[in-house]
Amino acid sequence: MSAELVLAVIAGADICLQYGKKLIRAYKDLKSANDIVTAKILIVDAFWSRTVLQVExxxxxxxxxxxxxxxxxxEVFExxxxxxAIATARVDSLITDGGEVKKWRMPFVRSLLDDTIEQLEMWQRIFDPTWYLILRIGDKLIDSALSSEYETMNSINGTLEMQAVPSKTSTHTRVLSVARGLRKVMNPATKAKAHISLPDGGLDWEDAQSVLYSETRIIKRANSAKRYAVDTIDCRSGIDVTQLRADSESLARKLQQVDPETFGLLASYxxxxxxxxxxxxxxxxNMIFSLPAESRTVRSLRQSLMRPQECSLSRVLRLARQLTEAISFIHTCEFVHKNIRPETILSFMDEESHNRAFGSTYLLGFDSFRNVNFHTMRGGDTAWERNLYRHPFRQGLLAHDKYTMQHDVYSLGVCLLExxxxxxxxxYESNHSNIVEDITGPIPSNTLGLQVEDFKPRKAELLGPYNHIKDHLVELAKSRLPMRMGDKYTSVVITCLTCLDEGNEDFGDDCGMQDEDGVLVGVRFIEKVLLRLDGISF
Structure with missing residues (x-):
């Protein structure tokens, strides 16, 4: 490791801490602040407390x-x-030499505080995947640093409680607690203590609710109205049940630690x-997931995509980011998903959002995942609607390549295009029905521009019998996407679709993407996909 790079990271962190301290001091020095402004200052302070912990x-x-x-x-620290720096300059411009703010300027202060909170949240969303990736590093220094910072976090939490900070902000400081829990379950030497196995009779299996176009079911707890999302993995198809059980329990323990709003994943029950x-x-x-507290209606992304667009482009972009963040976290947990498609992305609508295109959105469909450290079975199927989301080297009855994280990146690219x-x-022939039994099909849509026959292998292709599918999707992105989502979004989609191409400078060299802890491919994913998506605004 280059000492210059390490020093540059530390220097960048120190500069951020100095600027943040100056901003918080400027806000706290405000005189004649009303109750609304004071409450917002406390929120900014709480956000900054979390940032300080992570940066330190x-x-x-x-x-x-x-x-x-x-x-x-x-890059992220810059x-x-x-x-x-921008926020500090703006607040300084509103304050007189004595720290007073004229009454007519107070609305501008409130607006500035709202913008500061929004900017900190936006930066936090970018920073978190990079920060959590540190947990993959196999160095004891990570464990000792987590323990030390955890003690600091507890001290800050106590201070926030004394100041009566709103619960939404105080819960943000749980980040180190989550990180500690994840680090423990990621360590194979740590003896598992978390309770994972649940009794078969605890759920009302006979009253399971199907989700249109999805294999995830919603099932109530026996003799209760409480509901859970359930992904079922069939163990009767000749698979290694012992390994599958170990992987399932490992993933469940890791997903028990998640904050759904941060990771785009439901917490495992x-x-x-x-x-x-x-x-x-x-x-x-059967993997059991806790549902959002106020969820009322469940809808798959497939169902939403079949409806006219009812949301802004900003909301569409937010959905793309949430999906990307979820995949980043799954990879941080040392798993590949293997089943990323609109059928496995579910939205949960509450009373306010049930008439919109989608509410809070999460990635499910954990019926094909595997640990990155174990070889995947190369058996596949001929279902074109599944192969559409698989890389050309993973299509057909016998996949050419073992499954890697880059194959998930390709699947993400198809979803982002859609x-x-x-x-x-x-x-489906019965698009407008909400009854699962009435659905027939599927068939390729006119927008896709392919026929079922196009998904048959072409032996004459030098780059593989299914490469024409990927080429078609790339051309579709180039021709149709810029006018809808702009050049930056289009570039991200093409990067994902070509992630395993020889000429792809971002992901193409698979051998060059291997490192001891599996961190490099995660860094590349954050840099080339997540950061680029977060750089887009409408």
Whole structure:
């Protein structure tokens, strides 16, 4: 590791801390602030307290990070410095020498505080995936730094409680607690203590609710109105049940730690092992997820894409970011999803949002995942509607390549293309029915511009029998996406779709993407996909 890079990370962190301290002091020095302004200042202070904890942690462990990981932290810290400098200059312009704010200027102060909160939230969304990736690094310094920062966090939490900070902001300081929990379950030497296995009789399986176009079901707890999302993994198809069970339990323990709003994933509630009625043999593993507290209606992204667009481009972009953040976190947890498509992306609408295109959106469909450290089975299927979201080397009955994180990136690219165009690539003959049994199909949509026959292998293709599908999607992105979502979004989609191409400078060299802790591909994903998406605004 270059000492210059480590010093640059630490220097960037220190500059951010100095600017942040100056901004908070400027806000706190405001005189004649009314109750509304004072409450907003406390929110900014709470956000900054979380940022300080995370930035100080990076300073402690910078020496353990690789060159590219250091580089992306330097870039993200510069973004924060710029935001803090602008906010400080703006607040200084509203204050007189005595710290007074004229009454007619107070609305501008409130607006400035709202903008500061928004900018800090935006930066936090960019920073979190980079920060959590540190947990993959196999160095004991990470553990000691987490323990030290955890003590600091507890002290700050106590201060915030004494100041009666709103619960939404005080919960943000739980980030180190989440990180500690994740670090523990990521360590194979740590003996698992979290309760994962749930009894078969705890859910009302007979009253399961299907979600249109999705294999995820919504099932109530027995003798209760409380509902859960359930992904079922069939164990009767000759797979290694022992390995699958170990992977499922490992993933469930990691997903128990998640903050759904931060990661775009629902928190795991546990696993139910269901056995065959006549044999002592596991028939299925069922991953149980807690639903958002106020969720009322559940809708798959496939169903939303079949409806006319009812939301702004900003909301569409937010959905794309949420999906990308979810995939980043799954990879941080050392898993590949293997099933990313609109059917596995669910929205949960509450009373206010149930008539909109979608509400809070999360990635589910955990029926094909695997640990990145174990070889995947290369058996596939001929279902064109699934192969559409698979990389050409993963299509067909026998996949050419073992599954890697880059294959998830390709699947993301297809979804981002579909989301950007806001149209479904798949149609069913009974689009407008809400009854699962009435749905027939599927068939390729007119927008996709392909026929079912196009998904048959072409032996004459030098780059693989299914490469024409990827080429068609790339051309579709180039021709249709810029006028809808702009050049930057289009570039991200094409980067994802070509992530395993030889000429792709971002992801193409698979051998060059391997490192001891599996951090490099995660850094590259954040740099080339997440940061670019976050740089787009409408």
């Amino acid at each position: 942690f990076v300073k402690r462990v910078a020496s353990t990070m690789g060159p590219e990981h250091c580089g992306i932290h330097i 973004m924060l410095r710029s935001k803090l 546990g696993i139910v092992k269901r056995k065959l009625p006549t044999k002592n043999q596991i028939a299925s593993l 989301i950007g165009l806001w149209t479904s690539f798949i149609e």
